[in-house]
Amino acid sequence: MAVEGLGGPRLGAGEPRQAEARAALFAQAEQGVPVEQRTYGEGGYLRPSFVQPYRCRNVLIEGVTIVNSPMWEIHPTLSENVLVRGVTVRTHGPNNDGCNPESSRLVVIRDCTFDTGDDCIAIKSGRNADGRRVNVPSEHILVEGCTFREGHGGMTIGSEMSGGVREVFIRDCTMSSPDLDIALRFKTNSVRGGFVEGFHARNLEIGQVGGSVIDIDFNYEEGPGHGFNPVVGGIDVRDVTVSTANRALNLRGYADAPIRGVTLTDVDFGTIATPSVVQHVEDLVLRNVLANGEPLIIP
Secondary structure (H helix, E strand, O other), X not given: OEEEOOOOOOOOOOOOOOHHHHHHHHHHHHHOOOHHHOOOOOOOOOOOOOEOOEOOEEEEEEOOEEEOXXXXXXXXXXXXXXXEEOOEEEEOOOOOOOEOOEOXXXXXXXXXXXXXXXXXEEEEOOOHHHHHHHOOOEEEEEEEOOEEOOEEEEEEEXXXXXXXXXXEEEEEEEEOOOOEEEEEEEEOOOOOOOEEEEEEEEEEEEEEEEEEEEEEEOOXXXXXXXXXXXXXXXXXXXXXXXXXXXXXXXXXXXXXXXEEEEEEEEEEOOEEOOOOEEEOEEEEEEEEEEEOOEEOOOO
C-alpha cells in the first residue's frame, strides 16, 4: 500500500507559510497556556504529523509506503508496545522525518527503508517547557534490519528530548548516501535539556556520509546559557564499518556539562577527509578504532 501525503511538503513563492502560527504556538507552550486553548485551524497552515498513534497500546504499522507527507511521517506519542515493520518512507520536504517515537516505550522499528528530507529516525520526548511538564522519557527502543538513505541524520536522538531518552538499541542496519549528513546523531542544547542514558549500536554497515559519522552536539540551534543543560552518556558503538565520510567524530559538550561516556569498539571509519572534533568529553574510550587505515587520532 502506498500512502500519499495530504498536500505536498514544498510550497512555491507566494503560497501560505506556517511561520507565524508556529511562532505563536511555541510562545503559548513557554507561557504555559493550557493545551486545549492552543487552537489553530484555517489560516494557521501548521503542517501536521501524518500517522500519529497517541496514548495507544499494542500498535502495529506494517507494509505501507509513505510518499511526501507534509511533516513527521510516523509519530507514536505517549504510546507503548509499538511495532513499525516493513515500512518505506520517501519524503523530501522540510521536517520530513521518517519515524519519530516520542515519549513512548517498548518500540521496535524493523526492516524499514527511510529516504527523507530530515532525520530518518529521531527519538524524541517533548520540547522545552512542554516536554518538562509532561516529563515522560522514550525508552527501550530497538531498531534493526533497516536501510537509511538520504536524510539529515540516520539514527538520531533529539532535538526535542526534554523528557529524556533511555536505552536505545540499533543493530544490523545499513546507511549510505552523499546526502546523508550524519549517521548517528545526538542533538540538543540548554533550552531542550533532557538526558540520554544508554545508546547501543552494533553491526552497522555505513557507506557514504556527507558529514560526521557520529555527532553529539550540545550547540544545536539555541546552544548554551539557557539553564537546562543536557546530560548525555552511556554511548556504546561496536562493530561498525564506514566507506567514506567527511569526519569520524564531532563531539561538542559544554565546559560545565561535558558529554560523559562514549565507547567505540572495532570501528573502521574508512576514508575520512577532516580531523575529528572532540570538545568537553569525559571518558572517551577507543578500542581498535581506525580512520584512513590508521588508529584514529583525537586532536
